[in-house]
Amino acid sequence: MARTDVQLMLDVKAGDEQSFELLLQRFRSPLVNFLYRMVRNREQAEDLAQEVFLRVYRARLDYVPSAKFTTWLFRIATNLALNSMRDTRHQRAEISLDAPVSFDAEDGDERPMDVAEKHPNIEQHLVEESRRKMIRRAIDKLPEKQRAAVLLHKYQDLDYGEIAKILECSESALKSLLFRAYETLRVELAPLVAQQSIFQSRERRAT
C-alpha cells in the first residue's frame, strides 16, 4: 500500500532520502502547475517549486504532522508565490495586461506550435488556443489572493477548510473570495461563458 504524504514526510524526518524522492515525484507537477498559473512564468515557477522542496527538506527535523501535508506544502508555495509577485509587482504594472506581446511570449511556454503540427485541424487548434488565452488573461486579472483561491479550489484536491488555512483566512472569508473571483471571471469570459452554458445545457439534456 502506498504510504501517505504524512508517513513519507515522517520517514524523511527519520533520515530516509528515498521518501523525499517519492514526495518530489508526487508533488512536482501539481506544484509547478500551481505556481506557473500564479506567476505566469515557467522558469520562475520552477525556481519557486524548487524552493518549496528545499524548504520542506530544511524543515524535516521539526516536522510535526499537525495539519494535512498538502495544506503545509501549498501554504509554503502560496506564500512564496505571493511574495514573488509582490516583488515583481512594479514590473508587472509597467506591462499592460492587455499587451499581447508579453502574453504571447509566456504562452510560448506551452509550445502551441508543436501541438499545431500534430493537430489534424489547425483552424480548430487556433480557436482552442485563443479560448485558452482568454481564460489565462481572465485569471491573470484577478487580485493575487483571489487567484490563489481559485487555483487551489479548482486544480488541487483541497477542501474549503484546507484552502482557508493555506490562505490564512476564515472559511467564510474564503467563500467570499471565491464568489468575487467567479463573479469577475464570468464577466471577463462572458462570450465564452455563454457558449459554454449552451454546450453544458445540451449535454444535460442529452444525458
Added chain:
Amino acid sequence: MSCERMEGRILEYVDGRLKEGDRAEVQKHLESCAVCQLRVQQFSAVAGLLDELPMIEPSPAFDARVYALVAAEPVTKSWWTWNFASPRIVLAGAMLLVATVWVTMHPANTIQVDSPDFAVLENYDVISNFEPLTELPQPVQPEDTNSNQQMERDETATPIRRNDSGGIDDAGGVRGDASGAKG
C-alpha cells in the same frame, strides 16, 4: 433562503461539495430565483472553462536541481538523530570531550613561545636598523681568558657543554688542584 445567503453556497453547490441538507435548500431557492439560477449556470460554465487549461510538464532537469539544492544544505542533524544513526560517533565525540577536558586541567610541559620576541621581529624598524649584525665581534680565540669564564658559567647550566669543552675544563681542574696545593 435569500440571494445574499446563496453567495456563500453557490460555488459549493456547483462543485458538488454542499451537504445534502444545504443542497436541498439551495435547490428550493433556485426554483424560485432566476437570477441565482443564471449565476449557477454561469459559475458552472466558468468552472468548465478553467478545465480547458492544459497542464505543463516540469523540465527534465527539475529533479536534478532540487537534489543539487538539497545536497548543498549543511548537515543539521540533531544530537538525538546522530545518536540514533551512529552511537559510535557519539561515543567518539564524548571521549574526545573528556580528553580535551583532561588535557586542559593537566597541562603538559609545552614549548613556551616567547611572543614578545616575535613582536620585536615583526617590528620593521628594529629589523631594518639591526646594525649589530653587521658588526659581529671577533671570533673567540681558544687562549682568550674571557672564554674560560664563559665556559665556567655554562658548566653549571648545560651539562652537554661540559663534554664539548672538556679540554678547557681539565685546565680549570688543574688550576683548581694547583691552588689547593698552594693552600
